[in-house]
Amino acid sequence: MTTPSASAQFIPAGFVPTEEQRKIQTSRNRSTLVIANAGAAKTTTLALRIGEALTRGLAPEDILALTFTDEARQVLQTRLKDVGIAHDTARRVHVQTMEGFAQRILANIEDGKPEILPSRREQQDHALAALENVALNNPHYADSLDIRTHNTAVSQFLDNLLRLKATMTLSVDGGDDPEYAAASAGVPLTDYLWAIEYEKLRVDIFGQVAARGFFDASYDLACRLAADPDIRHQLPHFKLVVCDEMHDVNEASFRILEAFLSIGISYFVGVGDKDQVIYSHLGADESFLQHRIASSFPDCASLPLTMTYRHGPHLAYAMEAFKHKPVDSSLALRTEIREPAYAAAPGACGAEVVQAVLQWKRDRKPLDGCAILLRDAHQSIEIENALMNASVQYRTLTMHSYLLREEILFLRGMVAIALDDFHHVASPATREAIVGALATFAQVPLTPQELREAQATLAKEPSALKHFFDGQIQRVGSVAARTRIAEAVSHLRGLSADAPALGALEEVCRIMDMENLARRLYINPYDASVVTKSVRGFITTAGDSGKTLRQFSEWIGAAEAFAGGRPGKNTVLIDCVANVKGKEFDHVILPFMDAEEFPSPLRELEEERNLFYVAATRTKSRLTMIAPESPEQRSPFLAQMQLAGTQARADNTLRRNQAAPTKTLGHRDLKVAYANRDVVKALGAQWDRTRKVWYVPAHLDPEPFRQWFADLP
Structure with missing residues (x-):
């Protein structure tokens, strides 16, 4: 039940809040959950709520604002000042990430000071030390274990470890049935037992924590709260707690929030969008927004934020149809929605992407406002090649250029072996990465220290590649792997430098059985499929080029220089959709809107729908969705937007918005x-x-x- 709102006392600078925002700003319910749409000024509304509390006399030190990423933390700090809260007052409000705040709490209740593992390199060393105990402490599972030490295996383990901790499904004592526990959590048995050994090294039997990596503070605090509920009385007291992006809440962070709300906090306001739950692999679940919070706090009021301030009515109503929920826009902005089609021909989608970018440029729009968002990383091969051929400079953020992905680095290394020429790889950092990829895909069992030494040597002296490979082949663990890599190297070395690059790479992939190798290295079928598609795309690039091995090697070097060159301000962004949640762009281009690409058949359909919703709602003024010409090959998501059916209504709303008088501030x-x-x-x-x-x-x-x-x- 919602308690009637009081009149607002805080008057923000520069804008008039909507009625929805006013209700949230002045809510007198002890717990308020805001169900918001994309672009609905969620963070600004939380800033309004904080401003109202300050105006009513609450001290800044009595307010805690939580986020789930450091970027979101910085945005919230900025919004406090944007709405008009004085700088000196705003900086006294506690604005922290959930992980950072958990670290602060634990520092106050723990005696020791754990070693911080700031990156995956430090966590990798810790993980490999734990791996040595898996077989030793679990001899009864010997036939079921798959012990692998290469970088990809360790990386996948750390991902699974994070999932187990976020969902609180890890039983450090092993539980009654580890096989059942692993299957229920969706991780391999080896990784589950590995996680147990990892935690035994990290936390001793007396609960003394030796080390902490990413998310460990949140997990450790949630564990301590579950084991000893009295610890909640050691939590700091705040009179107002707000939490942004609650669609990213997982079980561990929810338990921390639940503990906070049980110790006498005067008010809690959380905001989230259930349709932006895209991190289920990190334990995010719409159930927290849908019913878990309300069931834990019966007095919780639910208030909406339906109005979007990012795009105009045409996209707002399309998303309303797509997600079957109220969405509106009062902006006097026509957000264009374009649907160019591409023929079933090599490079056709990439060509359409280039045309969309060049049209944006012809419209005198800045390229740095344009983002090409991909469903999967392998799709960037065709797009990057098309942009390079058109001399359109681009940049990547979270995602690597395809030339720097592990499977492509392996093939680049094989080309270098064939030519006995590592010098065309100009960057020492890329040489190091190629050595790591060769060790992984050739299944050379180097220790982390040995690998680092080899990488350092070859970064300085490229000519040592031949000796490195010859000296390591005999160390390959299995006879089958040793035979495959030796045959592939022998084949390449027998080729002329003028041999076609296409045939050479196809034969390497056949000998190495790359598709099955990807399945062995990447346990998750989805990850393996992306790697396989990436390899196919690279081979297609070699074929389309018509180049010899040597020419192709030289082209790769030039392409890496183009892709890795210091980007100017006016460059197009390429990234995967999952990496840009929370961001916005003037123009979003969504290529490969194919029925078998988006939604991915290897992912849950509802999360794919959420991912598309996130992708489409990143834009402000133009959305370009590029799909096949053939109707049966087009993504079903396009039809579900009901663009034709919502256009008339959107046109009417836009005319009304354009004719509406400008709202005055009233002060x-x-x-x-x-x-x-x-x-x-x-x-x-x-x-x-x-x-x-x-x-x-x-x-x-x-x-x-x-x-x-x-x-x-």
Whole structure:
């Protein structure tokens, strides 16, 4: 049940909040859950709620604002100042990530100081030390274990370890049935037992923590709260707690929030969008927004944020149809939605992407406002090649250029072996990465220290590649793997430098049985399929080029220089959709809107729908979705947007928005010198102690205050 709202006392700077925002700003319910849409000013609304609390006399130190990423933390800090909260006041509000705050709490209740494992390299060493105990401590599972030490195996283990901790499904004592526990958690038995050994090394039997990596603080705090509920009385007390992006909540972070709300916090406000749950592999689940929070806190009010401030009515109504929920926009902005089609021909989709980018440029729009968002990383091969051929500079953020992905680095290394020429790889960092990829795909059992030494040597002296490979082949663990790699190397070395690159790479992949090798290295079928498609795409690139091995090697070097060159400001962004949640762009291009690509047949359909929703709603003024010409090959998501059916309504709303009078603020801020404060006060001006400004209330004539208008030069 929602408690009636009081009138708002905090007046934000520069805009008039909507009625929905006002209700959230002034909610008197102890717990308030805000169900929001994409672009609905979620973070700004939380800032309004904080501003209201400050205006009503709450000390900044009594307020805690939580986020799930450091980027979101920085955005929330900025929004506090954007809405008009004075800088000195805003910086006193506790704005932290959930992980950072858990670290702070644990530092106050623990005696020791754990070693921090800041990157995967440190965690890898810790993981490999734990792996040595898996077979030793689980002899009864010897026939079921798959012990692998290469970088890819360790990386996949760390991902599974994070999943187990986020979902709180790891029993450190092994539980009654580890096989059942592993299957229920969706991880291999080896990784589950490995996680147990990892935790035994990290936390001793007395609970003393030796080391912490990413998310370990949240997990450790959730574990301690579950084991000893009295610990919650050692949590710091706040009178207002707000939490952003609650669609990223997992079981561990929920237990921390639950503990907070049980110790007498006056108010809690959380905001999230159930249709942006795309991190299920990290334990995110819409159930927290849908019913877990409400069931834990029966007095929880649910309030909506339906209005989007990112795009206009045409996309708003398309998303309303797609997600079957209310979405609206009061912006006087026509968000264009374009659907160019591409023929069933090599490179056709990439060509359409280039045309969309060049049209944006012809429209005199900045390229750095344009983002090409991919469902999967392998799709970037065709796109990157098309952009390079058109001399369109691009940049990547989280995602690597395809030339730097592990499976492509392996093939590049094999080309270098064939030519006995590692010098065309100009970057020492890329040489190091190629050595690591060769060791992984050739299944050379190097220790981490040996691998680092080999990488350092070859980064400085490329000519040592031949000796490195010859000296390591005999170390390959299995006879079958040793035979395959020796045959592939022998074949390549027998080729002329003028041999076609296509045939050479096809034969390497046949000898290495790359598809099955990918399945062995990448346990998750989805990850293996992306690697396999990436390899196919690289081979297609070699074939389309028509180049010899040597020419192709030289081209790769030039392509890496183009892709890795210092990008200017005016460059197009390429990234995967999952990496850009929370961001926005003027123009979003979604290529490969194919029925077998988006949605991915290897993923849950509902999460694929959420991923598309996130992708489409990143844009502000233009959305370009590129799909096959053949209707049966087009993604079903396009039809579900009901663009034709919503257009008339969107046109009418846009006309109404354009004709609507501009909302006035209802007050006028003043720029008053200290000596004049009594003068403006006598005239009726009021002091906003939260924003630290004098202002003219809406009911007063502003003319007597003209000399102090803050917006005049």
